[in-house]
Amino acid sequence: MQDHSLIPAAIEWPTADATRVPFEVFTDPELYAREQQVLFRGPTWNFVALDIEIPDPGDYKTSFVGDTPVLVTRDQDGTVHCMVNRCAHRGSALKFDGSGNTQDLTCVYHNWRYDLAGNLQSVAFQHGVRQVGGMPPDFDLARHNLRRARVEVFHGLVFATFSDETPPLREYLGERMASHIARVLNRPIRILGTYSQTLHSNWKLYMENVKDSYHASLLHTFFSTFKLNRLSMQGGVLVDGGGAHHLSWSRRGTDTAAGTEYEKAGELRAQLDDFTLADPTLIKSWLEYDDGITHSIQSIFPCFVLQQIQNSLAVRLLVPRSVDESELFWIVFGYADDTPEQYDMRLRQSNLIGPAGLVSMEDGIIGNFIQRSVHREQGRSAILEMGGKEVEDQQSRVSEAGVRGFWQAYRARMDI
Numbered sequence: 001m002q003d004h005s006l007i008p009a010a011i012e013w014p015t016a017d018a019t020r021v022p023f024e025v026f027t028d029p030e031l032y033a034r035e036q037q038v039l040f041r042g043p044t045w046n047f048v049a050l051d052i053e054i055p056d057p058g059d060y061k062t063s064f065v066g067d068t069p070v071l072v073t074r075d076q077d078g079t080v081h082c083m084v085n086r087c088a089h090r091g092s093a094l095k096f097d098g099s100g101n102t103q104d105l106t107c108v109y110h111n112w113r114y115d116l117a118g119n120l121q122s123v124a125f126q127h128g129v130r131q132v133g134g135m136p137p138d139f140d141l142a143r144h145n146l147r148r149a150r151v152e153v154f155h156g157l158v159f160a161t162f163s164d165e166t167p168p169l170r171e172y173l174g175e176r177m178a179s180h181i182a183r184v185l186n187r188p189i190r191i192l193g194t195y196s197q198t199l200h201s202n203w204k205l206y207m208e209n210v211k212d213s214y215h216a217s218l219l220h221t222f223f224s225t226f227k228l229n230r231l232s233m234q235g236g237v238l239v240d241g242g243g244a245h246h247l248s249w250s251r252r253g254t255d256t257a258a259g260t261e262y263e264k265a266g267e268l269r270a271q272l273d274d275f276t277l278a279d280p281t282l283i284k285s286w287l288e289y290d291d292g293i294t295h296s297i298q299s300i301f302p303c304f305v306l307q308q309i310q311n312s313l314a315v316r317l318l319v320p321r322s323v324d325e326s327e328l329f330w331i332v333f334g335y336a337d338d339t340p341e342q343y344d345m346r347l348r349q350s351n352l353i354g355p356a357g358l359v360s361m362e363d364g365i366i367g368n369f370i371q372r373s374v375h376r377e378q379g380r381s382a383i384l385e386m387g388g389k390e391v392e393d394q395q396s397r398v399s400e401a402g403v404r405g406f407w408q409a410y411r412a413r414m415d416i
């Protein structure tokens with residue numbers, strides 16, 4: 001059963017549909033606490049690791065489910081486990097250093113020791129010293145294991161859930177979202193690098209941004225100036241899971257700018273036709289998949305993103321830190337069978353994406369532009385009517401359907 005005892009001061013939603021979002025949802029600390037309980041520790045699947053990050057028995061990685069620190073481990077028999085990174089004794093974190101290999105999980109504070117599945121194996125001085133001191137005789141090790149999450153692995157993505165009510169992962173994803181994951185993670189991958197960035201904004205502002213296909217070629221001037229991604233290309237948006245998940249896609253080289261805002265000089269801030277790149281190798285690419293899709297951004301509710309921007313492939317995990325701060329973890333990857341030329345091109349394209357990326361650095365700050373502007377705006381709302389008022393698939397990316405979908409799913413799950 002979910003515990004609804006954290007119901008915050010009621011948020012007044014101005015509309016029955018998802019075309020308005022009251023700004024308080026980004027600033028209310030009680031709502032943030034409730035999200036941790038109802039969403040992140042409730043019936044959702046949360047991405048926690050790639051299975052190739054922990055390839056061998058004894059490997060572990062620290063990660064997060066919402067703002068709850070977790071440990072992801074690989075057992076001696078290959079099973080992947082996920083558990084709260086908190087000693088059952090007095091609550092110390094068990095691992096601090098990101099990743100490594102270990103025989104067991106021993107707490108630094110008083111040396112309680114757990115196996116890789118989180119079962120308490122021993123308590124230092126359980127029977128005292130020469131039978132003096134120690135734990136009471138009825139202390140039962142088996143009742144003090146680490147708090148475990150359910151784990152499922154799909155195409156190398158490790159997901160965890162703390163709720164028994166979460167449906168099987170495949171069902172949670174749905175057919176179309178699962179098949180897109182299978183499209184990108186179609187063969188063994190190789191990690192090219194990892195990094196994280198602090199976002200000075202509520203986590204939902206970043207998830208809105210990811211699902212917002214309208215902004216991509218307007219906020220990101222590099223995209224439209226160098227014709228990598230424009231709204232006038234073939235593309236669309238899929239929304240699934242009651243709006244929870246989304247996939248936006250486009251095909252470079254199908255641009256039909258004629259008759260659009262892109263043709264009107266001075267109309268768009270994002271249009272800078274007199275710019276050229278001194279080093280065009282930065283955007284050199286090859287067609288990655290047979291379907292011709294050159295850009296696809298997929299989000300799985302609540303906080304997972306799978307990215308294909310030309311040949312820049314990455315998974316992103318968003319971790320809420322507080323009501324107005326988040327951390328975004330990136331794992332950039334290619335395929336194990338990449339040629340040296342492909343490897344080199346992926347690295348070059350990685351300069352375009354991420355916190356300092358020429359294409360997308362703006363995404364790191366835009367949430368803060370909102371956060372700092374709305375914190376006193378009680379009773380006011382954002383408008384989400386681009387592409388209509390519905391939550392449904394779109395033939396065009398001039399649409400906020402993915403963002404409306406997020407709020408529809410959020411409200412249903414949060415019961416507000």
Ligand code: FES
Nearest residue numbers: 087089090107110
């Ligand atoms: S807090 Fe971990 S052993 Fe005491």
Ligand SMILES: [Fe+2]
Nearest residue numbers: 209216360363
């Ligand atoms: Fe963006």
